[in-house]
Amino acid sequence: MLDIVIKAREAKISSDFGVKRILPYQLRRMVGPFIFMDHGGPINLPKGSVSSLDVLPHPHIGLSTVSYLFSGNVTHRDSLGIEQVITPGEVNWMTAGKGITHSERFEDPAMLAGGELEMIQTWVALPEKDEESDPSFENYKQEQLPVFTDTGVWMRLIAGDAYGLKSNVKTHSPLFYVHVVLEEGIHFGLPTEHSERGAYIVRGSVDVNGTTYTSGNLMVFTKGVDPLIIAREKTTLMMLGGEHLGDRYIWWNFVSSRRERIEQAKEDWKQGRIILPPMDSDEFVPLPEDKSRPAGGPPPNALS
Known part of the structure:
Protein backbone atom coordinates (compact mmCIF):
# COMPACT_ATOMS: atom_id res chain seq x y z
CA MET A 1 0.00 0.00 0.00
CA LEU A 2 2.69 2.48 1.05
CA ASP A 3 5.70 2.24 -1.23
CA ILE A 4 7.86 4.36 1.08
CA VAL A 5 7.54 7.04 3.77
CA ILE A 6 10.15 9.81 3.47
CA LYS A 7 10.96 11.87 6.55
CA ALA A 8 12.05 15.43 5.74
CA ARG A 9 15.67 16.32 6.53
CA GLU A 10 17.02 19.67 7.67
CA ALA A 11 18.83 21.78 5.05
CA LYS A 12 19.64 25.44 4.37
CA ILE A 13 19.10 27.48 1.20
CA SER A 14 20.70 30.65 2.56
CA SER A 15 22.62 31.61 5.69
CA ASP A 16 19.49 31.92 7.87
CA PHE A 17 16.82 30.15 5.82
CA GLY A 18 16.44 26.58 7.02
CA VAL A 19 14.10 24.20 5.21
CA LYS A 20 12.76 20.67 5.47
CA ARG A 21 14.06 18.77 2.42
CA ILE A 22 11.82 15.95 1.20
CA LEU A 23 12.96 15.13 -2.35
CA PRO A 24 15.24 13.83 -3.72
CA TYR A 25 15.76 10.95 -1.31
CA GLN A 26 18.32 8.18 -1.61
CA LEU A 27 15.70 5.45 -1.92
CA ARG A 28 13.20 7.48 -3.96
CA ARG A 29 14.47 10.11 -6.36
CA MET A 30 11.17 11.20 -7.90
CA VAL A 31 7.39 10.98 -7.59
CA GLY A 32 6.05 11.28 -11.12
CA PRO A 33 8.01 14.18 -12.65
CA PHE A 34 8.60 15.84 -9.23
CA ILE A 35 12.32 15.60 -8.49
CA PHE A 36 12.76 18.11 -5.66
CA MET A 37 10.66 19.36 -2.74
CA ASP A 38 11.50 21.78 0.09
CA HIS A 39 9.22 23.00 2.88
CA GLY A 40 10.36 26.36 4.23
CA GLY A 41 8.99 27.66 7.52
CA PRO A 42 6.87 28.65 9.20
CA ILE A 43 9.42 31.31 10.11
CA ASN A 44 8.53 34.28 12.30
CA LEU A 45 10.80 36.85 10.75
CA PRO A 46 12.81 39.20 12.97
CA LYS A 47 12.00 42.89 12.75
CA GLY A 48 14.38 44.84 10.55
CA SER A 49 16.56 43.38 7.82
CA VAL A 50 15.92 39.84 6.62
CA SER A 51 18.56 39.94 3.89
CA SER A 52 20.19 36.83 5.36
CA LEU A 53 17.13 34.89 4.19
CA ASP A 54 17.52 36.07 0.59
CA VAL A 55 18.30 33.47 -2.05
CA LEU A 56 20.87 35.17 -4.31
CA PRO A 57 20.87 34.81 -8.11
CA HIS A 58 21.59 31.23 -9.17
CA PRO A 59 21.12 29.11 -12.32
CA HIS A 60 18.83 26.26 -13.39
CA ILE A 61 18.59 23.97 -16.40
CA GLY A 62 16.26 21.13 -17.43
CA LEU A 63 13.39 21.72 -14.99
CA SER A 64 10.49 23.89 -13.93
CA THR A 65 10.55 25.46 -10.46
CA VAL A 66 7.18 25.78 -8.72
CA SER A 67 6.79 28.22 -5.81
CA TYR A 68 3.69 28.12 -3.57
CA LEU A 69 3.23 30.12 -0.36
CA PHE A 70 1.05 29.63 2.71
CA SER A 71 2.09 32.95 4.29
CA GLY A 72 4.39 35.89 3.61
CA ASN A 73 5.62 36.82 0.16
CA VAL A 74 8.73 36.59 -1.99
CA THR A 75 10.07 38.83 -4.76
CA HIS A 76 11.25 36.87 -7.81
CA ARG A 77 13.66 38.38 -10.36
CA ASP A 78 15.05 36.44 -13.31
CA SER A 79 17.31 36.71 -16.34
CA LEU A 80 14.28 37.21 -18.61
CA GLY A 81 13.88 40.61 -16.95
CA ILE A 82 10.79 39.57 -14.99
CA GLU A 83 10.12 40.85 -11.47
CA GLN A 84 7.17 39.25 -9.67
CA VAL A 85 6.01 39.25 -6.06
CA ILE A 86 4.31 35.97 -5.17
CA THR A 87 1.70 35.98 -2.41
CA PRO A 88 -0.11 33.10 -0.64
CA GLY A 89 -2.26 30.92 -2.88
CA GLU A 90 -0.54 31.99 -6.09
CA VAL A 91 1.83 29.93 -8.24
CA ASN A 92 5.14 31.01 -9.74
CA TRP A 93 5.98 28.51 -12.49
CA MET A 94 9.41 29.10 -14.01
CA THR A 95 10.67 26.77 -16.75
CA ALA A 96 14.44 26.82 -16.98
CA GLY A 97 14.81 24.77 -20.17
CA LYS A 98 18.27 25.44 -21.62
CA GLY A 99 19.10 27.89 -18.83
CA ILE A 100 17.83 30.68 -16.59
CA THR A 101 18.92 32.51 -13.45
CA HIS A 102 16.74 33.98 -10.72
CA SER A 103 16.76 35.30 -7.18
CA GLU A 104 14.25 35.27 -4.34
CA ARG A 105 14.22 38.26 -2.02
CA PHE A 106 12.26 39.17 1.09
CA GLU A 107 11.51 42.86 0.80
CA ASP A 108 7.90 43.43 1.84
CA PRO A 109 7.52 46.04 4.64
CA ALA A 110 5.00 43.84 6.48
CA MET A 111 7.50 40.99 6.54
CA LEU A 112 10.26 43.30 7.66
CA ALA A 113 7.99 44.27 10.58
CA GLY A 114 8.03 40.70 11.88
CA GLY A 115 5.65 38.77 9.63
CA GLU A 116 5.56 35.01 9.02
CA LEU A 117 6.82 33.09 6.02
CA GLU A 118 5.88 29.54 4.98
CA MET A 119 6.33 28.10 1.51
CA ILE A 120 6.73 24.94 -0.56
CA GLN A 121 9.27 24.75 -3.37
CA THR A 122 9.19 21.92 -5.91
CA TRP A 123 11.04 21.15 -9.11
CA VAL A 124 9.38 19.33 -11.99
CA ALA A 125 11.70 17.53 -14.41
CA LEU A 126 11.08 18.21 -18.10
CA PRO A 127 10.55 15.60 -20.81
CA GLU A 128 13.71 15.08 -22.87
CA LYS A 129 12.22 16.97 -25.83
CA ASP A 130 11.74 20.07 -23.64
CA GLU A 131 15.01 20.05 -21.68
CA GLU A 132 16.60 22.55 -24.08
CA SER A 133 13.50 24.70 -24.63
CA ASP A 134 13.58 28.48 -24.22
CA PRO A 135 13.13 29.57 -20.60
CA SER A 136 9.80 31.06 -19.52
CA PHE A 137 7.97 32.36 -16.45
CA GLU A 138 4.31 32.62 -15.46
CA ASN A 139 2.55 33.83 -12.32
CA TYR A 140 -0.94 32.43 -11.72
CA LYS A 141 -3.32 34.25 -9.36
CA GLN A 142 -5.61 32.51 -6.85
CA GLU A 243 3.69 9.89 -14.86
CA HIS A 244 7.35 8.92 -14.63
CA LEU A 245 9.62 10.56 -17.22
CA GLY A 246 12.63 8.25 -16.88
CA ASP A 247 15.79 8.64 -14.84
CA ARG A 248 17.32 12.05 -14.32
CA TYR A 249 20.69 13.31 -13.09
CA ILE A 250 20.60 16.09 -10.50
CA TRP A 251 23.47 18.19 -9.18
CA TRP A 252 23.02 21.48 -7.32
CA ASN A 253 20.36 23.36 -9.34
CA PHE A 254 20.81 21.37 -12.53
CA VAL A 255 18.61 18.51 -13.79
CA SER A 256 19.12 16.58 -17.02
CA SER A 257 18.69 13.20 -18.67
CA ARG A 258 22.36 13.49 -19.71
CA ARG A 259 25.32 13.57 -17.32
CA GLU A 260 27.44 15.56 -19.79
CA ARG A 261 24.80 18.32 -19.87
CA ILE A 262 25.20 18.76 -16.12
CA GLU A 263 28.96 19.09 -16.56
CA GLN A 264 28.45 21.70 -19.27
CA ALA A 265 26.11 23.72 -17.02
CA LYS A 266 28.66 23.66 -14.20
CA GLU A 267 31.36 25.01 -16.49
CA ASP A 268 29.02 27.61 -18.01
CA TRP A 269 28.18 28.97 -14.57
CA LYS A 270 31.80 28.93 -13.44
CA GLN A 271 32.89 30.84 -16.56
CA GLY A 272 30.07 33.41 -16.35
CA ARG A 273 28.34 32.31 -19.55
CA ILE A 274 24.87 32.27 -17.95
CA ILE A 275 23.54 35.80 -17.59
CA LEU A 276 22.26 37.21 -14.29
CA PRO A 277 18.89 38.93 -13.71
CA PRO A 278 19.28 42.49 -15.06
CA MET A 279 17.59 43.91 -11.95
CA ASP A 280 19.63 41.79 -9.53
CA SER A 281 23.13 41.32 -10.92
CA ASP A 282 25.44 42.63 -8.18
CA GLU A 283 25.86 39.28 -6.42
CA PHE A 284 25.30 35.59 -7.07
CA VAL A 285 25.75 32.12 -5.64
CA PRO A 286 29.09 30.63 -6.73
CA LEU A 287 29.34 27.07 -7.98
CA PRO A 288 29.64 24.81 -4.91
CA GLU A 289 32.90 23.03 -4.29
CA ASP A 290 31.83 19.45 -4.81
CA LYS A 291 33.78 16.60 -6.39
CA SER A 292 30.84 14.23 -6.70
CA ARG A 293 29.43 13.19 -10.07
CA PRO A 294 25.82 14.07 -10.94
CA ALA A 295 24.40 10.71 -9.91
CA GLY A 296 21.05 11.77 -8.51
CA GLY A 297 21.84 12.30 -4.84
CA PRO A 298 20.57 15.24 -2.79
CA PRO A 299 22.05 18.37 -4.42
CA PRO A 300 24.48 20.32 -2.22
CA ASN A 301 22.78 23.49 -0.97
CA ALA A 302 20.16 23.19 -3.69
CA LEU A 303 18.24 26.34 -4.41
CA SER A 304 14.94 26.68 -6.11
Missing part, protein backbone atom coordinates in the same frame (compact mmCIF):
# COMPACT_ATOMS: atom_id res chain seq x y z
CA GLU A 143 -8.68 33.07 -8.99
CA GLN A 144 -7.04 31.19 -11.89
CA LEU A 145 -6.68 27.99 -9.84
CA PRO A 146 -9.64 25.60 -9.36
CA VAL A 147 -10.95 25.23 -5.80
CA PHE A 148 -13.25 22.46 -4.51
CA THR A 149 -15.03 22.33 -1.17
CA ASP A 150 -17.14 19.67 0.52
CA THR A 151 -18.00 18.83 4.11
CA GLY A 152 -14.69 18.96 5.96
CA VAL A 153 -12.65 19.20 2.73
CA TRP A 154 -11.03 22.18 0.99
CA MET A 155 -8.64 21.79 -1.93
CA ARG A 156 -6.91 23.95 -4.53
CA LEU A 157 -5.58 22.34 -7.69
CA ILE A 158 -2.21 23.99 -8.25
CA ALA A 159 -1.36 22.22 -11.50
CA GLY A 160 -2.39 19.30 -13.69
CA ASP A 161 -5.60 17.34 -13.22
CA ALA A 162 -7.07 15.42 -10.28
CA TYR A 163 -10.44 14.69 -8.68
CA GLY A 164 -12.25 15.81 -11.84
CA LEU A 165 -10.59 19.23 -11.76
CA LYS A 166 -8.18 20.64 -14.34
CA SER A 167 -5.76 23.54 -13.85
CA ASN A 168 -4.85 26.09 -16.52
CA VAL A 169 -1.23 26.14 -15.31
CA LYS A 170 0.93 25.16 -18.28
CA THR A 171 2.80 21.89 -17.71
CA HIS A 172 4.99 19.71 -19.93
CA SER A 173 3.88 16.22 -18.83
CA PRO A 174 0.93 14.54 -17.06
CA LEU A 175 0.97 15.43 -13.35
CA PHE A 176 -1.08 16.66 -10.41
CA TYR A 177 -0.26 19.03 -7.55
CA VAL A 178 -2.97 19.80 -4.96
CA HIS A 179 -3.18 21.79 -1.70
CA VAL A 180 -5.66 19.98 0.59
CA VAL A 181 -7.06 20.88 4.01
CA LEU A 182 -9.01 18.19 5.92
CA GLU A 183 -10.98 18.61 9.11
CA GLU A 184 -10.62 16.07 11.91
CA GLY A 185 -12.17 12.69 11.13
CA ILE A 186 -12.53 13.24 7.38
CA HIS A 187 -11.81 10.28 5.08
CA PHE A 188 -9.99 11.13 1.86
CA GLY A 189 -8.70 9.14 -1.13
CA LEU A 190 -5.92 9.49 -3.66
CA PRO A 191 -6.54 10.69 -7.22
CA THR A 192 -6.83 7.73 -9.58
CA GLU A 193 -5.75 9.48 -12.80
CA HIS A 194 -2.00 9.02 -12.26
CA SER A 195 0.36 6.10 -11.71
CA GLU A 196 2.71 7.72 -9.16
CA ARG A 197 1.18 9.48 -6.17
CA GLY A 198 2.39 11.01 -2.94
CA ALA A 199 1.01 13.07 -0.05
CA TYR A 200 3.22 15.34 2.08
CA ILE A 201 1.89 16.27 5.53
CA VAL A 202 2.50 20.00 6.02
CA ARG A 203 0.77 20.06 9.41
CA GLY A 204 -1.49 17.74 11.36
CA SER A 205 -1.56 13.95 11.19
CA VAL A 206 -3.34 11.16 9.34
CA ASP A 207 -4.03 7.44 9.67
CA VAL A 208 -3.34 5.13 6.72
CA ASN A 209 -4.11 1.45 7.12
CA GLY A 210 -4.02 1.70 10.93
CA THR A 211 -0.70 3.60 11.17
CA THR A 212 -0.41 7.27 12.12
CA TYR A 213 1.82 9.63 10.14
CA THR A 214 2.66 13.15 11.29
CA SER A 215 3.87 16.41 9.75
CA GLY A 216 7.12 16.35 7.83
CA ASN A 217 6.46 12.98 6.20
CA LEU A 218 5.91 12.28 2.50
CA MET A 219 3.85 9.14 1.94
CA VAL A 220 4.43 7.57 -1.49
CA PHE A 221 1.81 5.02 -2.49
CA THR A 222 2.03 1.81 -4.46
CA LYS A 223 0.75 1.98 -8.02
CA GLY A 224 -2.83 0.72 -8.43
CA VAL A 225 -3.65 0.79 -4.71
CA ASP A 226 -6.28 3.24 -3.42
CA PRO A 227 -5.82 3.59 0.35
CA LEU A 228 -8.01 5.66 2.65
CA ILE A 229 -6.42 8.67 4.36
CA ILE A 230 -8.13 9.60 7.66
CA ALA A 231 -7.39 12.97 9.27
CA ARG A 232 -6.69 12.60 13.01
CA GLU A 233 -6.93 16.39 13.42
CA LYS A 234 -7.16 19.38 11.13
CA THR A 235 -4.50 18.53 8.53
CA THR A 236 -2.87 20.22 5.55
CA LEU A 237 -1.53 18.03 2.73
CA MET A 238 0.35 18.70 -0.47
CA MET A 239 -0.52 15.90 -2.87
CA LEU A 240 1.65 15.40 -5.95
CA GLY A 241 2.64 12.94 -8.62
CA GLY A 242 2.03 12.00 -12.22
Whole structure:
Protein backbone atom coordinates (compact mmCIF):
# COMPACT_ATOMS: atom_id res chain seq x y z
CA MET A 1 0.00 0.00 0.00
CA LEU A 2 2.69 2.48 1.05
CA ASP A 3 5.70 2.24 -1.23
CA ILE A 4 7.86 4.36 1.08
CA VAL A 5 7.54 7.04 3.77
CA ILE A 6 10.15 9.81 3.47
CA LYS A 7 10.96 11.87 6.55
CA ALA A 8 12.05 15.43 5.74
CA ARG A 9 15.67 16.32 6.53
CA GLU A 10 17.02 19.67 7.67
CA ALA A 11 18.83 21.78 5.05
CA LYS A 12 19.64 25.44 4.37
CA ILE A 13 19.10 27.48 1.20
CA SER A 14 20.70 30.65 2.56
CA SER A 15 22.62 31.61 5.69
CA ASP A 16 19.49 31.92 7.87
CA PHE A 17 16.82 30.15 5.82
CA GLY A 18 16.44 26.58 7.02
CA VAL A 19 14.10 24.20 5.21
CA LYS A 20 12.76 20.67 5.47
CA ARG A 21 14.06 18.77 2.42
CA ILE A 22 11.82 15.95 1.20
CA LEU A 23 12.96 15.13 -2.35
CA PRO A 24 15.24 13.83 -3.72
CA TYR A 25 15.76 10.95 -1.31
CA GLN A 26 18.32 8.18 -1.61
CA LEU A 27 15.70 5.45 -1.92
CA ARG A 28 13.20 7.48 -3.96
CA ARG A 29 14.47 10.11 -6.36
CA MET A 30 11.17 11.20 -7.90
CA VAL A 31 7.39 10.98 -7.59
CA GLY A 32 6.05 11.28 -11.12
CA PRO A 33 8.01 14.18 -12.65
CA PHE A 34 8.60 15.84 -9.23
CA ILE A 35 12.32 15.60 -8.49
CA PHE A 36 12.76 18.11 -5.66
CA MET A 37 10.66 19.36 -2.74
CA ASP A 38 11.50 21.78 0.09
CA HIS A 39 9.22 23.00 2.88
CA GLY A 40 10.36 26.36 4.23
CA GLY A 41 8.99 27.66 7.52
CA PRO A 42 6.87 28.65 9.20
CA ILE A 43 9.42 31.31 10.11
CA ASN A 44 8.53 34.28 12.30
CA LEU A 45 10.80 36.85 10.75
CA PRO A 46 12.81 39.20 12.97
CA LYS A 47 12.00 42.89 12.75
CA GLY A 48 14.38 44.84 10.55
CA SER A 49 16.56 43.38 7.82
CA VAL A 50 15.92 39.84 6.62
CA SER A 51 18.56 39.94 3.89
CA SER A 52 20.19 36.83 5.36
CA LEU A 53 17.13 34.89 4.19
CA ASP A 54 17.52 36.07 0.59
CA VAL A 55 18.30 33.47 -2.05
CA LEU A 56 20.87 35.17 -4.31
CA PRO A 57 20.87 34.81 -8.11
CA HIS A 58 21.59 31.23 -9.17
CA PRO A 59 21.12 29.11 -12.32
CA HIS A 60 18.83 26.26 -13.39
CA ILE A 61 18.59 23.97 -16.40
CA GLY A 62 16.26 21.13 -17.43
CA LEU A 63 13.39 21.72 -14.99
CA SER A 64 10.49 23.89 -13.93
CA THR A 65 10.55 25.46 -10.46
CA VAL A 66 7.18 25.78 -8.72
CA SER A 67 6.79 28.22 -5.81
CA TYR A 68 3.69 28.12 -3.57
CA LEU A 69 3.23 30.12 -0.36
CA PHE A 70 1.05 29.63 2.71
CA SER A 71 2.09 32.95 4.29
CA GLY A 72 4.39 35.89 3.61
CA ASN A 73 5.62 36.82 0.16
CA VAL A 74 8.73 36.59 -1.99
CA THR A 75 10.07 38.83 -4.76
CA HIS A 76 11.25 36.87 -7.81
CA ARG A 77 13.66 38.38 -10.36
CA ASP A 78 15.05 36.44 -13.31
CA SER A 79 17.31 36.71 -16.34
CA LEU A 80 14.28 37.21 -18.61
CA GLY A 81 13.88 40.61 -16.95
CA ILE A 82 10.79 39.57 -14.99
CA GLU A 83 10.12 40.85 -11.47
CA GLN A 84 7.17 39.25 -9.67
CA VAL A 85 6.01 39.25 -6.06
CA ILE A 86 4.31 35.97 -5.17
CA THR A 87 1.70 35.98 -2.41
CA PRO A 88 -0.11 33.10 -0.64
CA GLY A 89 -2.26 30.92 -2.88
CA GLU A 90 -0.54 31.99 -6.09
CA VAL A 91 1.83 29.93 -8.24
CA ASN A 92 5.14 31.01 -9.74
CA TRP A 93 5.98 28.51 -12.49
CA MET A 94 9.41 29.10 -14.01
CA THR A 95 10.67 26.77 -16.75
CA ALA A 96 14.44 26.82 -16.98
CA GLY A 97 14.81 24.77 -20.17
CA LYS A 98 18.27 25.44 -21.62
CA GLY A 99 19.10 27.89 -18.83
CA ILE A 100 17.83 30.68 -16.59
CA THR A 101 18.92 32.51 -13.45
CA HIS A 102 16.74 33.98 -10.72
CA SER A 103 16.76 35.30 -7.18
CA GLU A 104 14.25 35.27 -4.34
CA ARG A 105 14.22 38.26 -2.02
CA PHE A 106 12.26 39.17 1.09
CA GLU A 107 11.51 42.86 0.80
CA ASP A 108 7.90 43.43 1.84
CA PRO A 109 7.52 46.04 4.64
CA ALA A 110 5.00 43.84 6.48
CA MET A 111 7.50 40.99 6.54
CA LEU A 112 10.26 43.30 7.66
CA ALA A 113 7.99 44.27 10.58
CA GLY A 114 8.03 40.70 11.88
CA GLY A 115 5.65 38.77 9.63
CA GLU A 116 5.56 35.01 9.02
CA LEU A 117 6.82 33.09 6.02
CA GLU A 118 5.88 29.54 4.98
CA MET A 119 6.33 28.10 1.51
CA ILE A 120 6.73 24.94 -0.56
CA GLN A 121 9.27 24.75 -3.37
CA THR A 122 9.19 21.92 -5.91
CA TRP A 123 11.04 21.15 -9.11
CA VAL A 124 9.38 19.33 -11.99
CA ALA A 125 11.70 17.53 -14.41
CA LEU A 126 11.08 18.21 -18.10
CA PRO A 127 10.55 15.60 -20.81
CA GLU A 128 13.71 15.08 -22.87
CA LYS A 129 12.22 16.97 -25.83
CA ASP A 130 11.74 20.07 -23.64
CA GLU A 131 15.01 20.05 -21.68
CA GLU A 132 16.60 22.55 -24.08
CA SER A 133 13.50 24.70 -24.63
CA ASP A 134 13.58 28.48 -24.22
CA PRO A 135 13.13 29.57 -20.60
CA SER A 136 9.80 31.06 -19.52
CA PHE A 137 7.97 32.36 -16.45
CA GLU A 138 4.31 32.62 -15.46
CA ASN A 139 2.55 33.83 -12.32
CA TYR A 140 -0.94 32.43 -11.72
CA LYS A 141 -3.32 34.25 -9.36
CA GLN A 142 -5.61 32.51 -6.85
CA GLU A 143 -8.68 33.07 -8.99
CA GLN A 144 -7.04 31.19 -11.89
CA LEU A 145 -6.68 27.99 -9.84
CA PRO A 146 -9.64 25.60 -9.36
CA VAL A 147 -10.95 25.23 -5.80
CA PHE A 148 -13.25 22.46 -4.51
CA THR A 149 -15.03 22.33 -1.17
CA ASP A 150 -17.14 19.67 0.52
CA THR A 151 -18.00 18.83 4.11
CA GLY A 152 -14.69 18.96 5.96
CA VAL A 153 -12.65 19.20 2.73
CA TRP A 154 -11.03 22.18 0.99
CA MET A 155 -8.64 21.79 -1.93
CA ARG A 156 -6.91 23.95 -4.53
CA LEU A 157 -5.58 22.34 -7.69
CA ILE A 158 -2.21 23.99 -8.25
CA ALA A 159 -1.36 22.22 -11.50
CA GLY A 160 -2.39 19.30 -13.69
CA ASP A 161 -5.60 17.34 -13.22
CA ALA A 162 -7.07 15.42 -10.28
CA TYR A 163 -10.44 14.69 -8.68
CA GLY A 164 -12.25 15.81 -11.84
CA LEU A 165 -10.59 19.23 -11.76
CA LYS A 166 -8.18 20.64 -14.34
CA SER A 167 -5.76 23.54 -13.85
CA ASN A 168 -4.85 26.09 -16.52
CA VAL A 169 -1.23 26.14 -15.31
CA LYS A 170 0.93 25.16 -18.28
CA THR A 171 2.80 21.89 -17.71
CA HIS A 172 4.99 19.71 -19.93
CA SER A 173 3.88 16.22 -18.83
CA PRO A 174 0.93 14.54 -17.06
CA LEU A 175 0.97 15.43 -13.35
CA PHE A 176 -1.08 16.66 -10.41
CA TYR A 177 -0.26 19.03 -7.55
CA VAL A 178 -2.97 19.80 -4.96
CA HIS A 179 -3.18 21.79 -1.70
CA VAL A 180 -5.66 19.98 0.59
CA VAL A 181 -7.06 20.88 4.01
CA LEU A 182 -9.01 18.19 5.92
CA GLU A 183 -10.98 18.61 9.11
CA GLU A 184 -10.62 16.07 11.91
CA GLY A 185 -12.17 12.69 11.13
CA ILE A 186 -12.53 13.24 7.38
CA HIS A 187 -11.81 10.28 5.08
CA PHE A 188 -9.99 11.13 1.86
CA GLY A 189 -8.70 9.14 -1.13
CA LEU A 190 -5.92 9.49 -3.66
CA PRO A 191 -6.54 10.69 -7.22
CA THR A 192 -6.83 7.73 -9.58
CA GLU A 193 -5.75 9.48 -12.80
CA HIS A 194 -2.00 9.02 -12.26
CA SER A 195 0.36 6.10 -11.71
CA GLU A 196 2.71 7.72 -9.16
CA ARG A 197 1.18 9.48 -6.17
CA GLY A 198 2.39 11.01 -2.94
CA ALA A 199 1.01 13.07 -0.05
CA TYR A 200 3.22 15.34 2.08
CA ILE A 201 1.89 16.27 5.53
CA VAL A 202 2.50 20.00 6.02
CA ARG A 203 0.77 20.06 9.41
CA GLY A 204 -1.49 17.74 11.36
CA SER A 205 -1.56 13.95 11.19
CA VAL A 206 -3.34 11.16 9.34
CA ASP A 207 -4.03 7.44 9.67
CA VAL A 208 -3.34 5.13 6.72
CA ASN A 209 -4.11 1.45 7.12
CA GLY A 210 -4.02 1.70 10.93
CA THR A 211 -0.70 3.60 11.17
CA THR A 212 -0.41 7.27 12.12
CA TYR A 213 1.82 9.63 10.14
CA THR A 214 2.66 13.15 11.29
CA SER A 215 3.87 16.41 9.75
CA GLY A 216 7.12 16.35 7.83
CA ASN A 217 6.46 12.98 6.20
CA LEU A 218 5.91 12.28 2.50
CA MET A 219 3.85 9.14 1.94
CA VAL A 220 4.43 7.57 -1.49
CA PHE A 221 1.81 5.02 -2.49
CA THR A 222 2.03 1.81 -4.46
CA LYS A 223 0.75 1.98 -8.02
CA GLY A 224 -2.83 0.72 -8.43
CA VAL A 225 -3.65 0.79 -4.71
CA ASP A 226 -6.28 3.24 -3.42
CA PRO A 227 -5.82 3.59 0.35
CA LEU A 228 -8.01 5.66 2.65
CA ILE A 229 -6.42 8.67 4.36
CA ILE A 230 -8.13 9.60 7.66
CA ALA A 231 -7.39 12.97 9.27
CA ARG A 232 -6.69 12.60 13.01
CA GLU A 233 -6.93 16.39 13.42
CA LYS A 234 -7.16 19.38 11.13
CA THR A 235 -4.50 18.53 8.53
CA THR A 236 -2.87 20.22 5.55
CA LEU A 237 -1.53 18.03 2.73
CA MET A 238 0.35 18.70 -0.47
CA MET A 239 -0.52 15.90 -2.87
CA LEU A 240 1.65 15.40 -5.95
CA GLY A 241 2.64 12.94 -8.62
CA GLY A 242 2.03 12.00 -12.22
CA GLU A 243 3.69 9.89 -14.86
CA HIS A 244 7.35 8.92 -14.63
CA LEU A 245 9.62 10.56 -17.22
CA GLY A 246 12.63 8.25 -16.88
CA ASP A 247 15.79 8.64 -14.84
CA ARG A 248 17.32 12.05 -14.32
CA TYR A 249 20.69 13.31 -13.09
CA ILE A 250 20.60 16.09 -10.50
CA TRP A 251 23.47 18.19 -9.18
CA TRP A 252 23.02 21.48 -7.32
CA ASN A 253 20.36 23.36 -9.34
CA PHE A 254 20.81 21.37 -12.53
CA VAL A 255 18.61 18.51 -13.79
CA SER A 256 19.12 16.58 -17.02
CA SER A 257 18.69 13.20 -18.67
CA ARG A 258 22.36 13.49 -19.71
CA ARG A 259 25.32 13.57 -17.32
CA GLU A 260 27.44 15.56 -19.79
CA ARG A 261 24.80 18.32 -19.87
CA ILE A 262 25.20 18.76 -16.12
CA GLU A 263 28.96 19.09 -16.56
CA GLN A 264 28.45 21.70 -19.27
CA ALA A 265 26.11 23.72 -17.02
CA LYS A 266 28.66 23.66 -14.20
CA GLU A 267 31.36 25.01 -16.49
CA ASP A 268 29.02 27.61 -18.01
CA TRP A 269 28.18 28.97 -14.57
CA LYS A 270 31.80 28.93 -13.44
CA GLN A 271 32.89 30.84 -16.56
CA GLY A 272 30.07 33.41 -16.35
CA ARG A 273 28.34 32.31 -19.55
CA ILE A 274 24.87 32.27 -17.95
CA ILE A 275 23.54 35.80 -17.59
CA LEU A 276 22.26 37.21 -14.29
CA PRO A 277 18.89 38.93 -13.71
CA PRO A 278 19.28 42.49 -15.06
CA MET A 279 17.59 43.91 -11.95
CA ASP A 280 19.63 41.79 -9.53
CA SER A 281 23.13 41.32 -10.92
CA ASP A 282 25.44 42.63 -8.18
CA GLU A 283 25.86 39.28 -6.42
CA PHE A 284 25.30 35.59 -7.07
CA VAL A 285 25.75 32.12 -5.64
CA PRO A 286 29.09 30.63 -6.73
CA LEU A 287 29.34 27.07 -7.98
CA PRO A 288 29.64 24.81 -4.91
CA GLU A 289 32.90 23.03 -4.29
CA ASP A 290 31.83 19.45 -4.81
CA LYS A 291 33.78 16.60 -6.39
CA SER A 292 30.84 14.23 -6.70
CA ARG A 293 29.43 13.19 -10.07
CA PRO A 294 25.82 14.07 -10.94
CA ALA A 295 24.40 10.71 -9.91
CA GLY A 296 21.05 11.77 -8.51
CA GLY A 297 21.84 12.30 -4.84
CA PRO A 298 20.57 15.24 -2.79
CA PRO A 299 22.05 18.37 -4.42
CA PRO A 300 24.48 20.32 -2.22
CA ASN A 301 22.78 23.49 -0.97
CA ALA A 302 20.16 23.19 -3.69
CA LEU A 303 18.24 26.34 -4.41
CA SER A 304 14.94 26.68 -6.11
